[in-house]
Amino acid sequence: MSNAYNRPDQLSPELRRRVLDTARRLGYPGPDPVARSLRTRKAGAVGLLLTENLSYAFRDPAAIGFLEGLALACEDAGTGLLLVPANPEREDVASVHRAGVDGFVVYSVPDDDPHLAAVLERPVPTVVCDQPDLGTVDRVGIDDRGAMYELARHLISLGHRRVGVVCMRLARDRNDGFVTADRQHAAHFHVQRNRLSGLAEAFSEAGVDWSQVPVVERFDHNMASGASGAAQVLDKDPQITALICTSDVLALGAMTEAARRGLRVPHDLSVTGFDGIREAEAAGLTTVRQPVLEKGRAAGKLLLDSNERSRPRSVNLATELIIGKTSAAPRGGAEERWFGP
């Protein structure tokens, strides 16, 4: 029977026709994909674990780019892409257990997330993205630390010494406010931890006492958070000459707050982002561009040709420092004479 559908060469055309005819007459809807998957041990789909609220993936431009790249890789391979809901509120690991997939891509979740643990227990290949190297599964990411270090060097060379930071959530608990050094080090989001540590290193080297730098955290990732985070930093220390945001979305929000306060960017305040999304380019933001689409595509490729037990691979994609028109030497800064526009 299944031969009639899948192996036309294995039987005579006449029998095939007869089988298909009676099948249609009996109202047979064609082979059941689930039963087929059980037998062949291939689901024909890869799972994408997004710990964030599922709809978040469609709001964040960087996440959309990643999704697009991953979808492209899946399309090339002819497999589907299953978005696995993983609501962080109820610890509903069941969704991971219930997903019939040939492998998982894990995108930017906290490293202590129970869903991630559940994925790693499943006997399928996995690629983690923007995560620490687990040593046991493939990984794709960028050098967040190095890229942010480079951005910090840019600001330092412009003459900035008194700065503030707005970052995304650092752990699963909501903490909208200032961040202690401890919390920075213990951050469960690999990406944010490394970006902060790149900043800390560069500014420490430049003689800045990092523990005195105001770092504000926001749980939600949108422009409003960027604006309110910027407000909190500027209230704390109105003397800062640069505001460093760990994402473009936050930075764009920060720009609106600067405008609201009548601060001219970059004359009165430099603002920087991270990601290199289209909106940032349009705004001329100084930022680090990372190849989000390529990241998704690389994750998909890695997963889809998981050769039997080659040792875990780790891919780092290149980033590029984009110097836009939102960073300049601080007003009246000593260095202005040498580094100004």
Next chain:
Amino acid sequence: MSNAYNRPDQLSPELRRRVLDTARRLGYPGPDPVARSLRTRKAGAVGLLLTENLSYAFRDPAAIGFLEGLALACEDAGTGLLLVPANPEREDVASVHRAGVDGFVVYSVPDDDPHLAAVLERPVPTVVCDQPDLGTVDRVGIDDRGAMYELARHLISLGHRRVGVVCMRLARDRNDGFVTADRQHAAHFHVQRNRLSGLAEAFSEAGVDWSQVPVVERFDHNMASGASGAAQVLDKDPQITALICTSDVLALGAMTEAARRGLRVPHDLSVTGFDGIREAEAAGLTTVRQPVLEKGRAAGKLLLDSNERSRPRSVNLATELIIGKTSAAPRGGAEERWFGP
């Protein structure tokens, strides 16, 4: 055994512990989701069929909004969302057959698409979106025809009589150029067909010979298409006072072309769109806003509570005419005295 995982109440805690212990010792990875699906006849996922190149879904703002709404509905119900690749080039219906899902959502595909036919043959509930009412499955959409009629009335009341149109693809074959009346009527994309027919009706009523109106079609849906489409219309008839685009993305592209030609919008040329995406709002575009997120959510809800054999439901969501600053009375037009700004 399965009880130990799924029905802790059916057995004593002691046995449960013992079972789970030996399971772990034997390296048992937990119940297999595919086998479970086979037995329970529930896949725990819904399929989304996008006939367009898969990555398209992540480029078009309206599609993203739809996806977000659908993802929200799925998240609420605790089911996954499977993106089914359906490359229009190779007629690869296998992807539809291979998808292990409890139902399908079909989003804006041509009504003669073989993938759609394949979905309808599958014995699972289906919701079509932006499609003609098939009478056999649930449907969600808007009144494209009526909404466009209303937009046309707005332009007519401003005094526009000589207009041009840029529309999205009308069928599966690529036809970048002028569109005959025949092709307009025979269009296989329900949405485009109805928008055009709303225009034709309104302008015909106003005494305009619709067959003389230049209508240009573009296969790809991006701003560049809008720009080149606008150029083609303006080359054909530089006298037009309004350019009607069947999507905001095309309209935004048309605006860039108008600017390139030194045409001031709306003074020299009115431009209108359709969808109500964020970028259009930012640009002050005159357009029709449709609730894309709600459309996705409605499709998901419809699918997920498919009560046994209720007769097919059809949902029409409300739209809203947004009069922005890209439409005004034509320069020197007779009506200007009464309707001008």
Next chain:
DNA sequence: TGAAGTGACCGTAACGGTTCAGAACCAATT
């Protein structure tokens, strides 16, 4: 003390396909 009732546990039969071994058949060769 025996019958009936209760709850925990276990064995087995599907679910619907794929695969593979071998039966049946036919033709050609020794």
Next chain:
DNA sequence: AATTGGTTCTGAACCGTTACGGTCACTTCA
């Protein structure tokens, strides 16, 4: 005529799980 080879077709095993009904021990009540 018997053996060989090749092709087409049939049947049974298996994939891993859950639903279901039956067994068994143990309690309860007459």
